[in-house]
Amino acid sequence: MKLGMKLLCISNGHGEDAIALRILQALQQQPHPPEIVALPIVGEGHLYRQQGIPIWGAAEAVQAMPSGGFVYMDGRELLRDLRGGLLRLTLAQLKAVRQWRSVAQPGDLILAVGDIVPLLYAWWSGADYAFVGTAKSDYYLRDEQGWLPRHSWQERLESWSGSDYLPWERWLMGRPRSKAIFPRDSLTVAGLKRWKLPAFDLGNPMMDGLEATGQSWTGLRSPGTADLPQLSLLLLPGSRPPEAYNNWQILLQSVSALIAALGNRYQLLFLAAIAPQLERQPLQQALEAYGWRLAEAVSPNAADWQAADQQFEQYRGRLIITSAFNDCLHQADLALAMAGTATEQFVGLGKPVFSFAGAGPQLTPRFAEAQTRLLGASVTLTEPAQLASAVDLLLNDPDRLQLIQANGKQRMGSPGAAARIAACLRQLT
Secondary structure, X not given: OOOOOEEEEEEOOHHHHHHHHHHHXXXXXXXXXXXXXXXXXXXXXXXXXXOOOOEOOOHHHXXXXXXXXXXXXXXXXXXXXXXXXXXXXXXXXXXXXXXXXXXXXXXXXXXXXXXXXHHHXXXXXXXXXXXXXXXXXXXXXXXXXXXXXXXXXXXXXXXXXXXXXXXXHHHHHOOOOEEEEEOOOHHHHHHHHOOOOOEOOOOOHHHOOXXXXXXXXXXXXXXXXXXXXXXXXXXXXXXXXXXXHHHHHHHHXXXXXXXXXXXXXXXEEEEEEOOOOOOHHHHHHHHHHOOOEEEEOXXXXXXXXXXXXXXXXXXXXXXXXXXXXXXXXXXXXEEEEOOOHHHHHHHHOOOOEEEXXXXXXXXXXXXXXXXXXXXXXXXXXXXXXXXXHHHHHHHOOHHHHHHHHHHHHHHHOOOOHHHHHHHHHHHHO
16 A cells, blocks of 8 residues: 555445445554545445544535435435435535545545445546445345346346346446455355456455443343243344334334243343434333333433433343444344344344334335345244244254354355455555
């Protein structure tokens, strides 16, 4: 890596910002780190700002849109964003990218993280670029045994083109200024290499930074359950309000069904991993409506209350609301999920997920079905009324549990991808 190298990171979403940040931090730890700036296409770049990475461009190039980043999933969300100034924002961002190119030197680089949008921005800049593909995977279309059944015209088009990355996306990846492509899994890398694209199989940064901190709830038990085996279940309602609050209602229906069916055979411990941006009060009100009562009070101070664990109890069940996401990932036996990235990370640890479709804008029936293709045997798409029997079947099928463990690790990869990608970028420049 040359001295004084400049790097512009373009990402398009909260999850993409987090993935990009892991790579940027790995770059900063190397000798002679580059001069890094970021341009978040979606949102205001709070993650970058919190870690001291400057935001590139004028203030009008960074703005939160009403869709929260799901503009491409629903025509109504696109209309809301257009009314909110999407075209003006896009033009400001394209101008900012060209301004960065005007001060760049040979060997400087754009790192695009996400989907075709940051990739297109990087190509349009006129600078050299690398691409971390977080959104697409050939697992949506096939697995190691062959092609999956194809239903929609879009799936048939993708299968016909031979990859989840469509021909125009592969064209952008194959330009002379495209120096490296980092797909999310080995299957997709193998597919892209058929077109002689500069694809590297270095893993998925989504699996980095998930180390446990040591917080534990496994000793919590409800009265009269000392002789029962404990089953820990992770609840993932998603991170964006108001959708997450609607998802919470569906998850609580599922929890009630599990307690009714399995509460006499297992000590059920539910770990609700709640994103910091979600308010606790609507979650607690919903719990109370389902018969849960607060078992342990927390500080009345609002800031502490928002961060502290809360324990709720019900007949033969205990539920913890916490922000200790990593510890929940490691301690839970299985997950009830209505999330994107968090679901994939749990699967990557080799654990099973039961998912439910919601009203969107993220967790639509289409998204939920596609997630089962992406993650394969690790995810079972079900409904609250069918959950208990599905869980019971899984727990009594050790061969399937072993398959899920291997499948998750194969599809999501091993930790350390951010450092491997950073090292590769260093070799490129």
